[in-house]
Amino acid sequence: MKRKGQATVSDVTVPTVSRGYLWKKDWQRNKTLYALFIPVLVFYIVFQYGPMMGLIISFKEYKPSKGFFKSPWVGLKNFKDFFTNPFFKRVLLNTIKISVTNLIFSFPMPIILALLISELRSKAYSRIVQTISYIPHFISIVVIVSIMMDLTSRDGAIVSFLSHFGFKKVTMLNEPKYFLPLYVISGIWQNIGWNSIIYLSALLAIDAELYEAAKIDGAGKFRQLTSVTLPCLLPTIVVMLILQVGKSFNVGYEKILLMYNPLTYEVADVISTYVYREGLLNMNWSYSTAVGLFNSVVSFALVWATNKISQKVSGSGLW
Amino acid sequence: MKNKNTSVVIKSKKVKRSVGENIFQIVNIVLCGLLCLAILLPVLNIVFASFSDPVEVMKHQGLFLRPIKPTLVAYQYVAKNPNIVTGYMNTIFIVVVGTSLNIVLTLIGAYVLSRKNAMLVKFFTLMIVFTMYFQGGTIPFYLVVHSLKLTGKVWSLIFPVAINTFNLIVMRTAMASVPDSLPESAMIDGAGHVRTLFSIMAPLTKATIAVITLYYAVYHWNSWFNAMIFLRKKSQYPLQLILREILIQDETASTGGIDALAMASDTIKYATIVVATVPILCIYPFLQRYFVKGVMVGAVKG
Numbered sequence: 001m002k003r004k005g006q007a008t009v010s011d012v013t014v015p016t017v018s019r020g021y022l023w024k025k026d027w028q029r030n031k032t033l034y035a036l037f038i039p040v041l042v043f044y045i046v047f048q049y050g051p052m053m054g055l056i057i058s059f060k061e062y063k064p065s066k067g068f069f070k071s072p073w074v075g076l077k078n079f080k081d082f083f084t085n086p087f088f089k090r091v092l093l094n095t096i097k098i099s100v101t102n103l104i105f106s107f108p109m110p111i112i113l114a115l116l117i118s119e120l121r122s123k124a125y126s127r128i129v130q131t132i133s134y135i136p137h138f139i140s141i142v143v144i145v146s147i148m149m150d151l152t153s154r155d156g157a158i159v160s161f162l163s164h165f166g167f168k169k170v171t172m173l174n175e176p177k178y179f180l181p182l183y184v185i186s187g188i189w190q191n192i193g194w195n196s197i198i199y200l201s202a203l204l205a206i207d208a209e210l211y212e213a214a215k216i217d218g219a220g221k222f223r224q225l226t227s228v229t230l231p232c233l234l235p236t237i238v239v240m241l242i243l244q245v246g247k248s249f250n251v252g253y254e255k256i257l258l259m260y261n262p263l264t265y266e267v268a269d270v271i272s273t274y275v276y277r278e279g280l281l282n283m284n285w286s287y288s289t290a291v292g293l294f295n296s297v298v299s300f301a302l303v304w305a306t307n308k309i310s311q312k313v314s315g316s317g318l319w
Numbered sequence: 320m321k322n323k324n325t326s327v328v329i330k331s332k333k334v335k336r337s338v339g340e341n342i343f344q345i346v347n348i349v350l351c352g353l354l355c356l357a358i359l360l361p362v363l364n365i366v367f368a369s370f371s372d373p374v375e376v377m378k379h380q381g382l383f384l385r386p387i388k389p390t391l392v393a394y395q396y397v398a399k400n401p402n403i404v405t406g407y408m409n410t411i412f413i414v415v416v417g418t419s420l421n422i423v424l425t426l427i428g429a430y431v432l433s434r435k436n437a438m439l440v441k442f443f444t445l446m447i448v449f450t451m452y453f454q455g456g457t458i459p460f461y462l463v464v465h466s467l468k469l470t471g472k473v474w475s476l477i478f479p480v481a482i483n484t485f486n487l488i489v490m491r492t493a494m495a496s497v498p499d500s501l502p503e504s505a506m507i508d509g510a511g512h513v514r515t516l517f518s519i520m521a522p523l524t525k526a527t528i529a530v531i532t533l534y535y536a537v538y539h540w541n542s543w544f545n546a547m548i549f550l551r552k553k554s555q556y557p558l559q560l561i562l563r564e565i566l567i568q569d570e571t572a573s574t575g576g577i578d579a580l581a582m583a584s585d586t587i588k589y590a591t592i593v594v595a596t597v598p599i600l601c602i603y604p605f606l607q608r609y610f611v612k613g614v615m616v617g618a619v620k621g
Contacts, residue, residue, distance in 0.1 A: 026439075030434075030438075034431075037431040039424060040428040044446065046467075047479045047480075047481070048450040048454070050459075051456065053455075054458075054459025054462055057462075113354070119344070121344060125351070131607060132355045132358055133355070135358060135359075135362065135600065136362075138541075138599050139362075139541075139596055139599075139600075140541035140559050141543075142543055142559050142563045146562070149567065151361060151364075160380045160381055279457065279461070285462065288458045289456065296453060296454060
């Protein structure tokens with residue numbers, strides 16, 4: 001569509017020049033610029049598009065000894081193997097369960113925090129709250145998981161506190177039923193402050209005149225929230241939601257790898273941790289690539305669908 | 320979003336406030352205070368416990384609200400642990416070299432992508448933004464790095480992550496907001512693209528550069544997964560991977576044994592956490608005021 005538009009514009013303004021001429025002119029003018037870009041281009045071709053090409057091995061029976069090209073084609077065998085594998089149901093359901101729960105509970109938290117911080121009258125206090133709430137974002141996931149393990153172990157602070165209320169003294173991370181709550185809560189703990197920044201900046205950008213007008217029309221605080229603040233925040237919320245949905249099928253597998261153990265596999269094992277175990281530990285290269293491709297395709301489809309829906313519903317989206 | 324150049328607006332200057340508003344304000348202050356406590360207590364607990372006497376740490380139940388019988392004994396063990404020392408050195412190397420490469424490539428990429436009048440730029444942008452939504456995945460990524468003979472080398476933690484697309488787009492947005500006349504007049508004065516980038520564009524976007532430098536440095540400091548899959552020798556391990564061995568894999572095994580080291584093991588863990596986390600926490604407050612600029616979503620909308 002754009003290409004057509006461009007052609008007509010150039011046809012109208014300079015009717016004699018051809019596209020080839022334009023490209024040649026562009027090349028002469030910008031070749032040093034393009035030369036500068038080569039290292040970036042090489043990075044993207046090798047480390048981003050290289051793995052995408054590598055996805056081809058999910059249709060092959062890849063053997064490192066035979067190499068990428070000589071390994072035999074097997075069609076959809078790897079995908080069939082995955083869909084008929086008893087693990088398929090488990091990892092798919094866990095992925096959906098963990099990502100949906102996470103989305104429902106984690107996503108609104110930073111929005112609420114941003115609204116609260118923006119309503120604080122004392123600027124100094126609001127700065128302190130912000131500074132403190134950003135801290136966990138900078139702590140590594142290894143440390144976060146180990147802090148969580150320490151607090152929720154048999155003698156940990158959280159367990160001994162809860163034991164006053166009749167809670168059984170157990171190592172919580174060895175119990176399947178506590179895995180999901182701990183995963184979600186620690187995620188909120190780590191990200192609530194950092195993710196609120198984006199909403200805070202969107203809140204600051206709302207025109208004060210809108211609030212003035214709402215007040216003159218007799219709107220109270222709550223009415224201002226529903227009629228001014230939230231509509232103005234909506235585009236930001238939508239974009240963040242789409243991005244979050246896109247990430248959701250790649251649920252924080254680094255964190256799960258650190259958190260889970262054979263006792264909790266049944267609730268904690270997700271597609272990406274399964275890919276890691278099958279591929280890098282068991283060296284089923286083609287099979288695990290097929291599983292990974294399934295995961296990538298589903299997350300891409302989710303982003304595309306969310307984007308479509310949000311364009312229909314709210315008129316704003318990613319593209 | 321379209322919030323460029325919007326000045327910070329103070330919402331209401333009215334002095335008179337209703338009772339309801341005052342109650343809400345108090346509730347709000349309390350809620351924010353509770354959140355701060357919930358965030359700080361687990362962190363301070365680790366810090367205080369690391370300075371406490373190992374015997375007290377074993378006996379103690381609940382959170383540490385202050386160090387008990389303060390001592391540095393755990394830190395002495397940490398300093399003597401050769402793995403932690405080499406891990407520290409490896410991590411510092413990766414952070415310094417990796418982040419430098421990140422910044423140079425990101426600046427170059429952002430500069431080129433912000434030159435809208437070059438015809439190939441649109442194609443480059445599309446090609447780069449696409450990688451944000453679709454990726455090859457872990458296994459092909461591993462195989463690519465492996466086939467380049469990078470596995471087992473520290474460079475496997477640097478080259479394959481030489482550019483983060485999100486940071487690149489943020490940087491490009493910052494450069495695109497510089498008026499075109501500035502780089503153009505530099506070019507007319509005879510400066511080449513490299514010179515224009517580093518002496519005109521970079522100084523004008525230094526706030527954003529500061530933020531993405533922090534992002535990259537934090538990423539390198541905290542990452543462990545690539546190191547786990549690419550590295551073979553313990554002498555190459557970065558700090559986080561050493562931490563994982565000490566803190567998480569040991570977690571179930573460290574029961575039993577009553578010698579001094581075993582008794583101090585919990586305290587040593589706490590001290591290790593502090594040693595590994597403090598450096599990164601020290602730099603971020605200085606950059607905090609730039610964060611809002613850095614995380615603009617508007618940037619994502621290619």
